[in-house]
Amino acid sequence: AQKVTQAQTEISVVEKEDVTLDCVYETRDTTYYLFWYKQPPSGELVFLIRRNSFDEQNEISGRYSWNFQKSTSSFNFTITASQVVDSAVYFCALSDSMTGNQFYFGTGTSLTVIP
Amino acid sequence: GAVVSQHPSRVICKSGTSVKIECRSLDFQATTMFWYRQFPKKSLMLMATSNEGSKATYEQGVEKDKFLINHASLTLSTLTVTSAHPEDSSFYICSASWTGGNYEQYFGPGTRLTVT
DSSP: OOEEEOOOSEEEEETTOOEEEOOEEEOSOSSEEEEEEEEOTTOOOEEEEEEETTOOOOEEETTEEEEEEGGGTEEEEEESSOOGGGOEEEEEEEEEGGGTTOEEEOOOEEEEEEO | OOOEEEEOSEEEEOTTOOEEEEEEESSSOOSEEEEEEEOTTSOEEEEEEEETTSOOEEOTTOOTTTEEEEEEETTEEEEEEOSOOGGGOEEEEEEEEOTTSTTOOEEOOOEEEEEO
16 A cells, blocks of 8 residues: 655754655555655645656756655755745656556645754 | 646635546547545555546555546546545545556545635
8 A cells, every 4th residue: 555654743943954854655556656746835736856767867956855765765955054035845646557646645734944 | 738627726624525537638548547645744646547448447445425426528537425524624636647658647636625
């Protein structure tokens, strides 16, 4: 069965600190996609990244970086030099070929960046 | 590209009335649309999946007669909360995808429903 686990419910960091949000997934499929979304207080989901199961290269986008490790079924997200505007809830999600386009969301990690 | 809109963004209704939420894909044809419900400080809970021209598939525990979903065209799906009660107050989010779209969903901005 598909499952996404975000063990960190809430994280608080001081501005400019680095922070890593963990995501562990389960799927029996060999073809799948992993996603990260940001949900600010407004509620709208903001797409951050999509990674397919055949691409294990880490990705960096500005202060954001993602570490995909198939060996540990993890897709962790790191924010470098955090800013107050990074405060939000972050969701990791999985989609695989077995279930078409259905998403499996983690429970989310609420990040608070303290000025 | 791949923009999804929802209307209204906020709605307040009285207990016992029905409210309709629209989800539109603005620049693509959505073969599949999804409806989620999100309680405060919780994750998104999938309510139902609808394919254009077909009846929606509801997740276990979601009342079909209470949450009516219609996906009449490739760009529009509606969720009607019938005989709303305060416990139906929640944040409802729709998303849309298309066949061959790399398993990706495009999310609407959400609708906050408050039932008084």
